[in-house]
Each structure stands twice: as C-alpha cells, then as structure tokens.
Amino acid sequence: MKPHQALLIIVILFFASLYFVLPAQIGPLKRPFLQIxxxxxxxxxxxxxxxxxxxxxxxxxxxSASMSSVEEKDRPSALESLKTVIERRVDLFGVSxxxxxxxxxxxxxxxxxxxxxxxxxLQALSLIGETAKLDFALPVFxxxxxxxxxxxxxxxxxxxLTGADLKLAVVTYETENRLPGVSLTFKxxxxxxxxxITKENIGKPVAILLDGAPITMPTVQQEITxxxxxxxxxxxxxxxxxxxxxxxxGALPVPVSVLSQKNIPATLGADxxxxxxxxxxxxxxxxxxxxxxxxGRMGVIATVGLLLYGxxxxxxxxxxxxxxxxxxxxxxxxxxxxxxDSNILIFERYKEEIRANRSWQAxxxxxxxxxxxxxxxxxxxxxxxxxxxxxxxxxxxxxxxxSVRGFALTLILGxxxxxxxxxxxxxxxxxxFYKGKTINYIPTTxx
Amino acid sequence: MNWMKLTPLYFFLSALIIVPGIxxxxxxxxxxxxxxxxxxxxxxxxxxxxxxxxxAIFADYSPVIEVxxxxxxxxxxxxxxxxxxxxxxxxxxxxxPQISLQDFETIGPALGQETIKKTIxxxxxxxxxxxxYISLAFKQLKYGLCAILAMFHDTAVLLGSxxxxxxxxxxxxxxxxxxxxxxxxxxxxxxxxxxxxxxxELAKKTxxxxxxxxxxxxxxxxxxxxxxNSLTIIFMLISLFLLGGESTKFFALAxxxxxxxxxxxxxxxxxxxxxVWDKYISRNKK
Numbered sequence: 001m002k003p004h005q006a007l008l009i010i011v012i013l014f015f016a017s018l019y020f021v022l023p024a025q026i027g028p029l030k031r032p033f034l035q036i037x038x039x040x041x042x043x044x045x046x047x048x049x050x051x052x053x054x055x056x057x058x059x060x061x062x063x064s065a066s067m068s069s070v071e072e073k074d075r076p077s078a079l080e081s082l083k084t085v086i087e088r089r090v091d092l093f094g095v096s097x098x099x100x101x102x103x104x105x106x107x108x109x110x111x112x113x114x115x116x117x118x119x120x121x122l123q124a125l126s127l128i129g130e131t132a133k134l135d136f137a138l139p140v141f142x143x144x145x146x147x148x149x150x151x152x153x154x155x156x157x158x159x160x161l162t163g164a165d166l167k168l169a170v171v172t173y174e175t176e177n178r179l180p181g182v183s184l185t186f187k188x189x190x191x192x193x194x195x196x197i198t199k200e201n202i203g204k205p206v207a208i209l210l211d212g213a214p215i216t217m218p219t220v221q222q223e224i225t226x227x228x229x230x231x232x233x234x235x236x237x238x239x240x241x242x243x244x245x246x247x248x249x250g251a252l253p254v255p256v257s258v259l260s261q262k263n264i265p266a267t268l269g270a271d272x273x274x275x276x277x278x279x280x281x282x283x284x285x286x287x288x289x290x291x292x293x294x295x296g297r298m299g300v301i302a303t304v305g306l307l308l309y310g311x312x313x314x315x316x317x318x319x320x321x322x323x324x325x326x327x328x329x330x331x332x333x334x335x336x337x338x339x340x341d342s343n344i345l346i347f348e349r350y351k352e353e354i355r356a357n358r359s360w361q362a363x364x365x366x367x368x369x370x371x372x373x374x375x376x377x378x379x380x381x382x383x384x385x386x387x388x389x390x391x392x393x394x395x396x397x398x399x400x401x402x403s404v405r406g407f408a409l410t411l412i413l414g415x416x417x418x419x420x421x422x423x424x425x426x427x428x429x430x431x432x433f434y435k436g437k438t439i440n441y442i443p444t445t446x447x
Numbered sequence: 448m449n450w451m452k453l454t455p456l457y458f459f460l461s462a463l464i465i466v467p468g469i470x471x472x473x474x475x476x477x478x479x480x481x482x483x484x485x486x487x488x489x490x491x492x493x494x495x496x497x498x499x500x501x502x503a504i505f506a507d508y509s510p511v512i513e514v515x516x517x518x519x520x521x522x523x524x525x526x527x528x529x530x531x532x533x534x535x536x537x538x539x540x541x542x543x544p545q546i547s548l549q550d551f552e553t554i555g556p557a558l559g560q561e562t563i564k565k566t567i568x569x570x571x572x573x574x575x576x577x578x579x580y581i582s583l584a585f586k587q588l589k590y591g592l593c594a595i596l597a598m599f600h601d602t603a604v605l606l607g608s609x610x611x612x613x614x615x616x617x618x619x620x621x622x623x624x625x626x627x628x629x630x631x632x633x634x635x636x637x638x639x640x641x642x643x644x645x646x647x648e649l650a651k652k653t654x655x656x657x658x659x660x661x662x663x664x665x666x667x668x669x670x671x672x673x674x675x676n677s678l679t680i681i682f683m684l685i686s687l688f689l690l691g692g693e694s695t696k697f698f699a700l701a702x703x704x705x706x707x708x709x710x711x712x713x714x715x716x717x718x719x720x721x722x723v724w725d726k727y728i729s730r731n732k733k
Contacts, residue, residue, distance in 0.1 A: 054694070062558070105561060121551070122529055258528060260554040272692030283686035287679045294675065327623055330687060330695045334630075334702065337683035341676050345641065348672040374644035377584045378637040381577055385633035388573050389626060397568045404626045411630065 006428035010308065017311035020318055049318055052325030052406060055273060057266025058116035059124055063256040065109040070254060079109045081253050086111060086128050088249035093127055105396055110259060121263050123238060131255050132246035134163030135209040136197065139217060156207055156214070159197050165190025169247035171240045172230065180240040181232035182247065191227030199223040210243070272326050280333045291340055295347045301429045302343040309339045309421040316413060328406035335414025342422030345371040360436025368427050375423070379415050386412040450666045451659050451722050457715040461600060464708075468607015471614055477606065478613030480621040481523065483563055485556030488513070489532060490521045493545035504539050519549070526553055566625045573632050574598070581636065585647055589724050594639045597717035601635040602628060604708040605701060623698040631705030634680075638673055638713035645669050646721070658725045666718050677710040
C-alpha cells in the first residue's frame with residue numbers, strides 16, 4: 001500500500017471514529033440516525049457507552065438453585081427455565097437493562113442477576129427470589145375432641161387447579177374492604193376446573209396457597225363459571241404488585257437462595273468516574289510530554305497515533321458494546337500507557353540504525369521491520385494472559401467474574417488496536433510527514 | 448559494559464525484597480477480602496451513637512469496623528442477609544434515628560473457596576502457556592524457563608509486598624488483585640521478551656562471540672527502551688493510584704509494584720539467569 005493511500009484510510013478512520021465518539025447531540029447539531037446493518041452488527045441502535053453496575057449503581061445478586069429434587073440430567077434445562085421465569089419477572093417489574101446469566105460450577109447451579117438503578121433491594125430480592133407456586137386446595141378439618149371444641153384445620157387436600165392454569169393476574173382494589181388484592185383470570189382449562197371445584201364445594205371454604213401457605217380461604221357461595229377469582233390477604237400495594245408480577249411470570253421451577261449480593265449506590269460510581277477521568281488525563285499528559293521530550297517530532301507523530309488509538313478504542317467500546325466498569329476504565333488507561341510501547345521500541349531502534357550511519361529513510365524502514373519480532377512476541381504473551389482472564393469459552397475452572405472480564409476485554413482490545421495504531425498508523429504518518437536530518441540528502445522516488 | 452559480572456549483586460538485591468515478603472507470606476499470609484473468605488460488608492450513614500454501640504447491635508455476626516469517616520461506618524462481618532441487617536438497623540434507630548444503610552455486599556463462604564481455586568488454576572494455566580510460547584518462539588527451552596523464573600520472581604515480590612501491606616496497613620486482597628497478578632505475569636514476560644529478542648538477534652549475527660558478552664551487549668542495547676517502555680505505564684499507574692477512585696486504588700498499586708519489579712527483573716534477573724543456566728546446565732551436557 002502506498003503511504004498516501006494509507007494516509008487516506010487513516011483520515012477516514014479518524015473522522016469515522018470521531019463521529020461515533022462525540023455525544024449524539026452537541027448544541028443544535030444532532031447525529032443522524034443511521035440505518036446500517038452489517039451482518040449481526042446493527043448500527044441503527046442507540047450508540048452510547050454502556051456503563052457497568054459499579055458506575056450506574058444498582059444490585060447484583062447471585063442466586064443458587066436448589067436442584068436436589070431434580071434429576072441430574074434435567075438440571076441444565078431446569079436452570080434455563082428458572083432463568084426465563086426470573087427474566088420475565090424482572091421485565092414485568094420494569095427494570096431496564098437488567099441482565100440474568102446462568103453459571104454452573106460443579107454441582108452448583110447459579111443465576112447472576114444485575115438490576116441497574118434498583119434502590120429498594122429487599123423488595124427486588126423478594127420479587128425475584130420467591131417461588132410463587134400457586135395452588136388451590138380444600139382445607140381438611142379434624143373435628144374437636146368434645147362437642148364444644150371447634151374443628152381444627154389439620155391440612156389441605158390439593159386440587160388439580162394451580163398457577164399453571166392462570167391467564168392473567170392484575171392488582172385490584174375491587175375487594176370487599178377496598179384494600180389492594182390480586183384478581184385472577186383463568187385459562188379455559190382452569191375455568192372448567194375452577195367451576196368444578198366451586199360447584200362441588202358450595203358452602204365450604206376453598207384455600208388459595210402461595211408456596212404452600214394459605215393466603216386466603218373464602219367460602220364458596222355459588223358455582224363460578226366466569227373463571228375469575230380474587231386473592232386478598234391484607235397486602236400492601238407493593239406486595240400485591242410483586243405477587244401479580246410473580247404470578248404472571250409463572251412459578252420458579254426450583255427454589256432459590258441468595259449466594260451473594262452487592263448493592264452499589266449510584267453516587268459512588270459518579271465520583272469514581274470523575275476521579276478516574278482526572279487521573280487518566282494527567283497520566284496522558286505525562287505520557288505525551290515524555291514522548292515528545294524523548295523523541296521530538298517522532299513523539300508528536302506518536303501522539304497523533306495515540307489520539308487515533310483513543311478514538312478507535314472508544315468507538316469499539318460503543319459499537320461492540322463493551323460494558324464499562326471501573327476496572328475496565330483502569331484497563332483502558334493502562335492500555336494507553338502500553339499503546340506507545342511499540343512506538344518506543346521502533347523509535348529506539350531507529351536511533352540505533354541512525355547511529356549505525358544509515359540514511360534516515362533506510363533507518364525508518366529497518367526500525368519498523370526489525371522491531372516487529374519483539375513487538376509480536378511480547379504482545380502475544382500479554383494476549384495469552386488476557387484470554388485466560390477473559391475466559392472466552394466459559395471454562396468452569398477459570399474465573400467468570402464480570403469485573404475481571406471487563407478488565408481483560410479492555411486489555412485485549414487495547415493491545416490489538418495499539419498494534420494497529422503503533423505500527424500501521426505511525427509508520428505511514430512518519431513516511432508522509434517525517435523528514436530526518438541527513439548530511440547527504442537523497443531525494444526519494446516516492447511522491 | 449560487563450553487566451553480568453555483578454550477577455550475585457542482582458540476585459542479592461532480589462533476595463533482599465523477596466525473602467521478607469515470603470517470610471511474611473508464610474507467617475501472616477495475605478489479608479483476604481470477603482470475596483475469598485465469604486462475609487458481609489456494609490456501610491451505615493448518619494450514625495450518631497459511638498462505635499461500640501453499633502458493634503454491640505451486630506454482635507452476633509462478629510463485626511469489625513473497617514473505615515470510619517465522620518458519621519459513616521463501614522463494617523465487615525460474618526455472612527448474613529439484608530433482611531436481618533435491616534431489622535438490626537431498625538433496632539439501632541431507637542438511639543440514632545437518622546441511621547441508614549448505604550452499601551451492602553454479602554458473599555457466601557463457598558463462593559470464596561471457589562474463587563481461590565480458580566485463581567490458582569488461572570496462574571498455573573498462564574505459566575504453562577507462557578512457558579510453551581516463549582520456548583517455541585525462541586526455539587530453546589532455556590529461554591522459556593528463565594523467563595518463567597523471572598516471572599515467578601515478580602509474582603513473589605508482588606505477593607510478598609501485599610502480604611506485608613496487609614499485615615502492617617490492613618490492606619486487603621480482592622478479586623481485582625488476582626487480575627493484577629495475572630496482568631503482571633504478562634508485563635513481566637513482555638519486558639523479558641524485549642531483552643531476549645535482542646540476544647536472539649545478536650546470536651544470529653555474530654557466531655564467534657561468547658554467550659556472556661552477547662547477553663551483556665543485548666542488555667546494554669535494550670536498557671533504555673525497557674525503561675522508557677515501563678515509564679509510560681508507570682506514569683499512568685501513579686496517576687491512577689494517587690488520583691483515581693477508591694475502588695481501583697490498590698489495583699493500581701499492585702500493577703505499579705508489578706511493573707517496577709517486572710522492569711528490573713527483565714534486565715537483572717531474566718538475563719543473568721540465562722547466563723547462569725548456560726554456564727552450569729548447558730555446559731554439563733557437552
């Protein structure tokens with residue numbers, strides 16, 4: 001490739017990444033909404049930097065599914081359906097950008113749930129963690145020992161009507177005492193079952209059980225064929241809302257317990273971001289001074305390369321998208337320090353070739369060629385450890401923590417992009433713009 | 448310059464740092480955070496009662512005060528869940544009505560054990576892959592082995608320093624520290640490869656030179672660039688350590704210690720090791 005063609009590519013890349021990096025709206029100027037799809041890469045969505053939970057604030061919960069009652073071979077599918085139900089619950093509750101991931105570690109089946117922006121964690125936990133298994137049952141009474149003793153409730157006889165027969169659950173105030181309750185609408189199958197139960201038990205109580213415990217036990221007045229029922233039991237509005245969400249999303253196939261939990265206040269993240277940006281800017285200024293001070297005009301060109309490095313990296317963060325956590329930001333800042341690595345190797349090599357009495361043109365090309373071996377081997381070593389940290393194949397014996405992965409991803413991306421800017425970009429910029437000092441200046445044939 | 452003449456001095460300097468570190472590691476170990484041990488950490492705001500009172504309320508979970516800033520307390524205790532903590536806070540409200548829970552984090556003990564196991568796996572896998580890669584890239588096992596030895600040197604310095612920091616300054620090791628250790632593995636090897644690459648290149652060019660003088664020449668020629676390479680990273684890390692957010696402060700410190708020892712070891716450990724290896728082991732074979 002001729003240097004001037006390369007320069008054109010560099011300029012195009014510069015403006016393209018600038019386009020993505022700048023905020024979507026600056027004053028009256030607005031970024032036009034692109035309708036581009038390249039394979040799975042959809043550019044028509046909102047392009048914004050995705051912030052991790054530690055920046056935005058919210059809750060992260062790791063739930064452990066108790067699989068003891070499930071057969072070994074059915075456990076993975078039980079975990080998947082557990083995930084589906086919890087995802088539905090979270091969606092119905094209206095938490096945006098939530099994420100639910102599964103993770104299997106030995107005999108331990110887990111769900112990792114992230115709920116950004118949630119502040120009432122206790123309520124969130126009860127919403128996602130309760131099994132919410134709904135049953136209709138007939139109470140069984142044992143008569144009192146003497147005639148004056150009242151009958152004692154001794155158990156429940158299950159019916160075939162369960163939460164699976166539900167079509168819809170909504171919060172209602174149309175209750176006897178005007179307190180919040182949940183109104184149930186059955187599917188056609190449930191309608192028939194409910195009609196049958198009510199017909200056979202006129203004048204007797206029917207219990208509605210949630211996770212095995214009775215919440216309400218109304219007495220049947222007449223046969224109900226409309227497929228409507230109501231749960232009342234002194235709920236608060238929040239409780240009624242949670243219950244309706246849980247019922248609509250379905251019962252959890254297996255019970256879960258909290259393995260770990262982390263609440264992050266949003267203010268902490270904003271403060272950390274401000275500090276990291278300040279630290280990054282000062283570090284960057286030091287790097288630039290160092291490069292220009294040490295390598296003069298070559299250092300200036302390396303700085304241009306570094307600028308492009310920053311732009312391309314941020315663009316990729318937005319496009320992939322990379323969820324930016326605090327360790328991720330640290331990884332990015334670190335990679336800026338590393339990005340000039342290949343420049344330093346090349347420039348030092350150039351100085352050496354000049355000392356060996358070569359013309360600056362020859363020295364420049366030799367420096368790029370000869371420094372490549374060490375650059376390649378050194379960076380491969382970093383990528384190897386980066387991949388172990390990132391664990392792309394989800395190997396169960398390696399770490400799967402989000403913060404470690406965030407750091408590893410920024411590190412790997414940083415190395416790949418810095419190889420591009422440190423070698424391709426600076427090399428061609430130097431070819432076009434750099435003129436070394438030569439005693440016997442030989443005009444080049446290049447244009 | 449005959450750098451290799453001073454090999455015993457370099458090894459002595461390394462030992463000066465590593466021996467106290469290893470002693471501290473064996474004696475006190477690392478101060479493990481709740482990510483490894485399991486436990487609960489929480490921050491209470493607007494506390495208007497003395498700390499003893501707070502400790503007494505949470506007494507069932509053996510609490511320890513980690514940070515105390517004005518009326519805000521960060522406590523570490525045995526694993527518990529948020530509803531219990533919330534109940535205890537209600538109790539505390541009798542004396543300190545404004546008290547509120549700002550931060551809450553809990554990790555089951557099983558999860559902690561697992562993290563330790565996974566960390567060891569990652570370290571072993573990284574060492575093996577790097578050993579294989581360097582040995583292949585340089586076509587000789589001794590390069591791979593010496594680079595890995597230098598890498599262990601850096602790991603020992605880093606672990607030792609954090610053991611000392613943990614013992615004397617109560618600095619805990621968390622999951623990010625593991626990330627830092629693994630990143631340092633690659634930095635260490637990164638710098639070593641730059642020196643080894645020059646030895647490889649010189650060896651191709653000159654056939655009649657002794658191995659020691661080859662290494663000396665390579666070290667002389669690469670010293671400045673190794674230093675400059677690391678300096679740019681060190682600038683960033685110092686800035687992150689001093690000015691960056693609280694949550695990445697000690698992460699930056701771990702990387703900083705690792706980068707400095709990595710730079711030192713590439714020249715003053717990895718290269719002399721090659722010479723020593725060549726002198727004692729390769730020669731015996733002949």
